Amino acid sequence: MMLKRLLSNDLPRSRALTVLLVIIVLTLAFAPFLLPGVKALSVAAKILVFIVLVASYDLLLGYTGIVSFAHTLFFGIGAYGVAIACTRWGAGWQALASGIGAALALSLLLALAIGLFSLRVRAIFFAMITLAFASAFQTLASQLSDFTGGEDGLSFKLPELLSPGHSFSDSPWLGVALDGRLLCYYLLFAMALALLLALIRIVNSPFGRVLQAIRENEFRAEALGYRVVVFRTLSSVLSALFATLAGVMLALWLRYNGPDTSLSFEVMLDILLILVIGGMGTLYGAVIGAALFVAAQSYLQDLLRLASEAASGLPWLAALLSPDRWLLWLGVLFVLSVYHFPTGIVGTLRGRKAVTPTD
Amino acid sequence: MAFDWQPLALVPAISLLALPLFDSASTWLTLTVAGLAMGMIVFIIASGLTLVFGLMDVLNFGHGVFIAIGAFVATSVLGAMGDWTGSTYLALNLVAVFLAMLAAMAAASAVGVVFERLLVRPVYGQHLKQILITMGGMIIGEEVIKIIWGPQQIPLPLPEGLRGAWLLGEAAVEKYRVLAMLLGILMYASLVWTLNRTKIGLLIRAGVDNREMVESLGYPIRRLFVAVFVAGSALAGLGGVMWGLYQQNVVPQMGAQVNVLIFIVIIIGGLGSASGALIGALLVGLMANYTGFLAPKIALFSNIGLMVAILLWRPRGVYPVTNR
Numbered sequence A: 001m002m003l004k005r006l007l008s009n010d011l012p013r014s015r016a017l018t019v020l021l022v023i024i025v026l027t028l029a030f031a032p033f034l035l036p037g038v039k040a041l042s043v044a045a046k047i048l049v050f051i052v053l054v055a056s057y058d059l060l061l062g063y064t065g066i067v068s069f070a071h072t073l074f075f076g077i078g079a080y081g082v083a084i085a086c087t088r089w090g091a092g093w094q095a096l097a098s099g100i101g102a103a104l105a106l107s108l109l110l111a112l113a114i115g116l117f118s119l120r121v122r123a124i125f126f127a128m129i130t131l132a133f134a135s136a137f138q139t140l141a142s143q144l145s146d147f148t149g150g151e152d153g154l155s156f157k158l159p160e161l162l163s164p165g166h167s168f169s170d171s172p173w174l175g176v177a178l179d180g181r182l183l184c185y186y187l188l189f190a191m192a193l194a195l196l197l198a199l200i201r202i203v204n205s206p207f208g209r210v211l212q213a214i215r216e217n218e219f220r221a222e223a224l225g226y227r228v229v230v231f232r233t234l235s236s237v238l239s240a241l242f243a244t245l246a247g248v249m250l251a252l253w254l255r256y257n258g259p260d261t262s263l264s265f266e267v268m269l270d271i272l273l274i275l276v277i278g279g280m281g282t283l284y285g286a287v288i289g290a291a292l293f294v295a296a297q298s299y300l301q302d303l304l305r306l307a308s309e310a311a312s313g314l315p316w317l318a319a320l321l322s323p324d325r326w327l328l329w330l331g332v333l334f335v336l337s338v339y340h341f342p343t344g345i346v347g348t349l350r351g352r353k354a355v356t357p358t359d
Numbered sequence B: 001m002a003f004d005w006q007p008l009a010l011v012p013a014i015s016l017l018a019l020p021l022f023d024s025a026s027t028w029l030t031l032t033v034a035g036l037a038m039g040m041i042v043f044i045i046a047s048g049l050t051l052v053f054g055l056m057d058v059l060n061f062g063h064g065v066f067i068a069i070g071a072f073v074a075t076s077v078l079g080a081m082g083d084w085t086g087s088t089y090l091a092l093n094l095v096a097v098f099l100a101m102l103a104a105m106a107a108a109s110a111v112g113v114v115f116e117r118l119l120v121r122p123v124y125g126q127h128l129k130q131i132l133i134t135m136g137g138m139i140i141g142e143e144v145i146k147i148i149w150g151p152q153q154i155p156l157p158l159p160e161g162l163r164g165a166w167l168l169g170e171a172a173v174e175k176y177r178v179l180a181m182l183l184g185i186l187m188y189a190s191l192v193w194t195l196n197r198t199k200i201g202l203l204i205r206a207g208v209d210n211r212e213m214v215e216s217l218g219y220p221i222r223r224l225f226v227a228v229f230v231a232g233s234a235l236a237g238l239g240g241v242m243w244g245l246y247q248q249n250v251v252p253q254m255g256a257q258v259n260v261l262i263f264i265v266i267i268i269g270g271l272g273s274a275s276g277a278l279i280g281a282l283l284v285g286l287m288a289n290y291t292g293f294l295a296p297k298i299a300l301f302s303n304i305g306l307m308v309a310i311l312l313w314r315p316r317g318v319y320p321v322t323n324r
Helices: A002-006 A015-029 A038-063 A071-089 A093-118 A123-143 A180-203 A206-216 A218-223 A228-254 A265-278 A284-310 A315-320 A323-340 A344-350 B006-021 B025-056 B063-080 B082-086 B090-123 B127-149 B175-197 B199-209 B211-216 B221-247 B254-269 B274-294 B296-313
Strands: B165-168 B171-174
Touching (some): A038 A180, A038 A284, A071 A093, A071 A228, A206 A228, A218 A228, A265 A284, A284 A344, B006 B274, B025 B063, B025 B199, B025 B221, B025 B254, B063 B082, B063 B090, B063 B127, B063 B254, B082 B090, B171 B175, B199 B211, B199 B221, B211 B221, B221 B254, B254 B296
């Protein structure tokens, strides 16, 4: 069957999960028509970006068992690649393509360097080293203000075809204006779909099997004749390239990039949270987690504001529920889900012990 | 086994190598003292973390919480003792700072007990979960600090008597930096004494070396670990006060900022090694001050470069701990 081949024989294996996935994919596919309003479409676009970003991180954490805190580094490189190219060389396709190309090349080199250097040592070293790299890079990006726009970031124009000003038809179709913004959304949708299917293909290939073998028992994989360092490095390079493309998607949609949108540690925490909640080592977990989390994040702060106002009689409770403190609740949710929910939504729905990577 | 002098020699080697890069020897001296002081503070913070890792194979990504808690408690204590810190008597100033440090250590160890019980204990032996959970603990701690003290930066001025600098020829050596260095040396000496001359220290070293063996000899290694964890938290709290006074202000995010530095330090030193942490901290402190003066934009990268160079030389840090 066609669909089975598309999904590389890795079906959801649970009816509830299948239904959920179909709902999410259909909602995202028809989001401009189903969910009117600028905010809703932006939420949908952000979900698309995070699906790719978190799925690429899953290749690293869920399938290979590597903890990296430098994933936002590559996400940021992708976003900055587009932003810097479009600011410097104007809003042309050529500028866009060369920006993406340069970003991919830089990510490739950096991931290769970090991987070859630090994947030889223990996993815990790698986590700490990537954390240091990510924070150094964020500082660098905000200090090289001539190049990156510093803390303010860069706002830029995209080629005419993708900008909201461009209109394909004077009359709206099904109540939706056919403009460049809509085309941009569907470009993102197509990219997300293609990249996700490519990732599913990768993890189900013989190469992906080796990665899972390394995750389960590094020593045995090495004894079977696989060069663990090489496979780990390849996995981290691949995941970096996909993250770069996710960054490209983000920049295309926002037409802006700054250190806080793509490089900050909060984005890294979001990725971890989504993956843990969705379910590690499944890729479908990335889809479900991203959809639920981004939607919740976008509306949770509104909810907290209401709760905080309702609790205004008790000052300490109001302070706890203030919308500025939403990270506190995400932190609590994160800790609780690592304890009680280690297989995530996908693992729970599949109803059996899902793979949990160990060190 | 003969003492390995090579890493120790690195510290004077780096500071002497840096000397020709500066216009005047006095600038170099000022920066060297600043670097050594910063190194001692970072060492105090990092020593607890590296011992916890060595003893129990637990890596606490939330160590930064204790730093921030200590520093914020100190702002409250010193703020309440304005008469004493504003006084021109050095003795009163020192007592005020000392009390603030005690309060900070008490608060940090109290948080440490809770942290160990709720977050670290359930995930013993699972590295991946440890990283994730302690990271979560860090987020929660930072937000709680924001609730109690507010999200803004709070100034933490030095008491009257500790401000200013002594002049050594043309070089200005700030008084507080000398105090921080002395305190750091004192803490290092007492740590070395505890580890090498007391029974507790013997058990800790034995536990780092071979946990099962100590356990099977009937010593409660769990309780020992809790004690080390709490002591490490208290040290981090103390380091937080000193760091806050060094920077003269505190922000809720300071824990995460210092975390990056102490990770570099304990990687350089060799995970689990207290002496290695000292060498790493001094190297990082010197490097940060030299490059901060010569090329501020690459200051953090210089520390990463240092770490890379050291790991190429000794892949498990300058003083690798056996079987880790």
